[in-house]
Amino acid sequence: MAVKTVIEAIRDAMREEMRRDSRVIVLGEDVGRRGGVFLATEGFIDEFGEERVIDTPLAEASIVGLAIGAALNGLRPIAEIQFTDFIWPIVNQLVGEAARHHYGTNGQVSVPIVVRSPYGGMVRGGLYHSQSAEGFFYHCPGLKVVCPSTPYDAKGLLKSAIRDDDPVLFFEHKRTYRTVRGEVPDEDYTIPIGVADVKREGRDLSVFSYGLTLHYCLQAAEALAKEGIQVEVVDLRTVKPLDTETILASVKKTGKALIVHEDNLTGGVGAEVSALLADAGFTYLDAPIKRLCGPDVPAMPFAPTLEQAFMPTTDKIIDAMRHLARY
Amino acid sequence: MGDTPSTASIAPGKHRSLGLNPEDLLDMYYKMVLTRVLDQRVWALNRQGKVAIVGSCSGHEGAQVGAVWAMDRSRDIFFTFYRDLCALLTLGVTPKEMLLGYMAKAGEPMSGARMFPGHGVYPQYRIINLSNVVGAQMTKAVGSALAAKIRKEPTVVIVFFGDGATSEGEWHEALNFAGIHRLPILFFCENNRWAISVPQHKQMAVPDVALRAQGYGMPGVVVDGSDPLEVLKVTRESAERARNGGGPTLIEAKVERLMPHTSDDDDRRYRPREDLERAKARDPIERFRAYLKGEGILTESQDTAIWARAQKEVDEATEFADKAPFPDPSTLLDHLWATPPGRKGV
Numbered sequence: 001m002a003v004k005t006v007i008e009a010i011r012d013a014m015r016e017e018m019r020r021d022s023r024v025i026v027l028g029e030d031v032g033r034r035g036g037v038f039l040a041t042e043g044f045i046d047e048f049g050e051e052r053v054i055d056t057p058l059a060e061a062s063i064v065g066l067a068i069g070a071a072l073n074g075l076r077p078i079a080e081i082q083f084t085d086f087i088w089p090i091v092n093q094l095v096g097e098a099a100r101h102h103y104g105t106n107g108q109v110s111v112p113i114v115v116r117s118p119y120g121g122m123v124r125g126g127l128y129h130s131q132s133a134e135g136f137f138y139h140c141p142g143l144k145v146v147c148p149s150t151p152y153d154a155k156g157l158l159k160s161a162i163r164d165d166d167p168v169l170f171f172e173h174k175r176t177y178r179t180v181r182g183e184v185p186d187e188d189y190t191i192p193i194g195v196a197d198v199k200r201e202g203r204d205l206s207v208f209s210y211g212l213t214l215h216y217c218l219q220a221a222e223a224l225a226k227e228g229i230q231v232e233v234v235d236l237r238t239v240k241p242l243d244t245e246t247i248l249a250s251v252k253k254t255g256k257a258l259i260v261h262e263d264n265l266t267g268g269v270g271a272e273v274s275a276l277l278a279d280a281g282f283t284y285l286d287a288p289i290k291r292l293c294g295p296d297v298p299a300m301p302f303a304p305t306l307e308q309a310f311m312p313t314t315d316k317i318i319d320a321m322r323h324l325a326r327y
Numbered sequence: 328m329g330d331t332p333s334t335a336s337i338a339p340g341k342h343r344s345l346g347l348n349p350e351d352l353l354d355m356y357y358k359m360v361l362t363r364v365l366d367q368r369v370w371a372l373n374r375q376g377k378v379a380i381v382g383s384c385s386g387h388e389g390a391q392v393g394a395v396w397a398m399d400r401s402r403d404i405f406f407t408f409y410r411d412l413c414a415l416l417t418l419g420v421t422p423k424e425m426l427l428g429y430m431a432k433a434g435e436p437m438s439g440a441r442m443f444p445g446h447g448v449y450p451q452y453r454i455i456n457l458s459n460v461v462g463a464q465m466t467k468a469v470g471s472a473l474a475a476k477i478r479k480e481p482t483v484v485i486v487f488f489g490d491g492a493t494s495e496g497e498w499h500e501a502l503n504f505a506g507i508h509r510l511p512i513l514f515f516c517e518n519n520r521w522a523i524s525v526p527q528h529k530q531m532a533v534p535d536v537a538l539r540a541q542g543y544g545m546p547g548v549v550v551d552g553s554d555p556l557e558v559l560k561v562t563r564e565s566a567e568r569a570r571n572g573g574g575p576t577l578i579e580a581k582v583e584r585l586m587p588h589t590s591d592d593d594d595r596r597y598r599p600r601e602d603l604e605r606a607k608a609r610d611p612i613e614r615f616r617a618y619l620k621g622e623g624i625l626t627e628s629q630d631t632a633i634w635a636r637a638q639k640e641v642d643e644a645t646e647f648a649d650k651a652p653f654p655d656p657s658t659l660l661d662h663l664w665a666t667p668p669g670r671k672g673v
Contacts, residue, residue, distance in 0.1 A: 112665075
């Protein structure tokens with residue numbers, strides 16, 4: 001096994017799938033000679049050529065529309081939306097079109113596309129280069145929404161996404177790209193979409209997270225272990241569809257639940273996990289369900305002090321965990 | 328421009344220069360007549376409460392039959408839109424199947440009656456007609472043409488849309504990309520001059536949609552959409568060019584809308600009656616009938632028989648669809664996913 005960064009794992013997943021399956025193409029802004037602004041497709045144009053590595057005009061709606069049409073005619077496109085902050089023009093094509101083809105045609109056609117999009121803050125990106133958007137797309141039936149946090153998961157889930165016959169929105173946290181490293185097997189493997197992963201076992205409370213805050217949760221859990229509090233950390237990995245089985249099994253064991261995400265609090269993934277627990281996990285609970293999320297402001301501001309104030313940081317998570325453990 | 332559309336006769340002998348025989352012409356004429364009879368039937372069924380919504384094809388039949396006839400129906404891909412009943416029937420969809428759709432009955436082939444009539448897909452005929460968001464088919468059609476080019480298939484894509492769609496941003500994105508990559512696609516505008524109630528002069532500052540082609544590096548052609556043979560000629564030339572690597576064409580067929588936008592619309596609120604009367608003078612069925620009679624291909628008694636045959640086909644289809652059951656409510660959640668997720672989720 002080799003140690004890789006998240007961006008390396010993502011690049012490897014795409015390169016291996018493009019070698020394995022000639023139907024896989026990538027398209028987006030600057031994905032060609034530039035190799036993507038985060039270098040996710042570095043070297044691809046030399047290996048696979050301009051026909052399979054397509055630099056598009058700066059027109060996001062068409063990037064996804066083209067991908068859908070190519071998928072309807074036998075290809076398996078990976079579309080890159082350069083920053084999640086630029087994702088709004090694609091909503092019509094992704095939500096109104098891609099997510100409805102299989103259902104709307106009574107199962108006659110599917111749209112095997114992946115839309116990759118770097119998201120998230122703590123990168124001094126300001127309101128237009130820091131945003132999380134999974135809460136919006138989480139609401140849309142027919143769309144799978146994946147948010148990996150480690151190189152191993154990112155590679156295995158991206159391979160699954162490319163091989164999946166449904167549209168998959170694949171959110172990659174920018175801050176994890178080069179700061180998170182981990183072992184990645186050399187051989188081919190996949191991780192099923194819709195299955196969470198218990199990243200740390202514990203008996204006192206369950207914490208559900210994904211993306212960058214998953215790592216903060218693991219740091220916080222490590223700190224609390226020194227106080228004798230054993231926190232179970234569950235990486236949701238896929239936010240739609242949610243792995244309800246793993247969520248309920250964890251809370252059945254611990255009786256307490258904290259959901260942590262960087263996306264805005266209201267109507268976010270945490271709200272749905274809370275609703276699930278309040279309904280199907282009610283008898284397991286011996287404390288209120290708690291959420292620690294980005295506040296309800298439009299996106300993470302530019303100034304470093306405001307970034308810190310916005311973010312559910314390790315210190316804030318430690319406080320929330322400790323408070324809940326003592327309930 | 329659309330204010331002074333042609334009402335002239337179709338030039339004598341035109342079909343011979345296109346290599347069409349009388350059987351072809353009568354077949355085309357039958358599809359147009361069948362469309363009109365079915366259109367009028369579903370409008371009546373709407374007023375009887377049996378059909379929820381109708382978007383009429385009346386006035387567009389000539390453009391659609393001509394365009395479809397020009398394509399290679401064994402391999403080309405057809406992205407249609409809601410006013411394309413004649414295109415669907417010409418491609419092979421039957422009145423029975425259409426009426427199952429209009430009445431939202433089980434067994435409807437394109438969407439299982441999940442969508443508006445004539446919407447969904449018909450893989451056997453390579454028809455894709457998914458959305459009611461005007462213009463949403465444009466970039467998808469270009470994507471299918473891109474795939475055809477990458478896969479080195481001789482397929483040409485034709486995408487149909489109205490004048491209203493040309494105001495959408497995605498319409499321009501689609502033409503731009505197709506022009507850059509010289510993709511095998513035909514953009515077929517059925518310009519009836521009305522986007523529901525908004526006339527052309529409030530939609531665009533140019534007299535012809537086709538003028539916009541220049542901005543995307545492709546030919547733009549205006550064609551009289553009430554002359555099916557002229558449409559066939561222009562579309563065939565464009566398709567041949569596309570198939571030979573010559574890139575896309577924007578074809579603008581000037582057509583007429585002989586009915587309100589849909590069965591839910593009352594066009595007396597906005598459309599001057601004289602505009603409608605002018606439009607009726609360009610009814611493509613009347614013009615094609617006059618041509619066929621002038622060429623000695625259609626007699627009065629044959630014409631009567633053709634209308635009677637269409638009426639019978641639509642009568643039988645109506646009875647069939649009326650008796651068919653609605654979809655089983657238990658199927659509501661079917662086909663959400665093509666690939667079931669790893670574990671049962673919410």
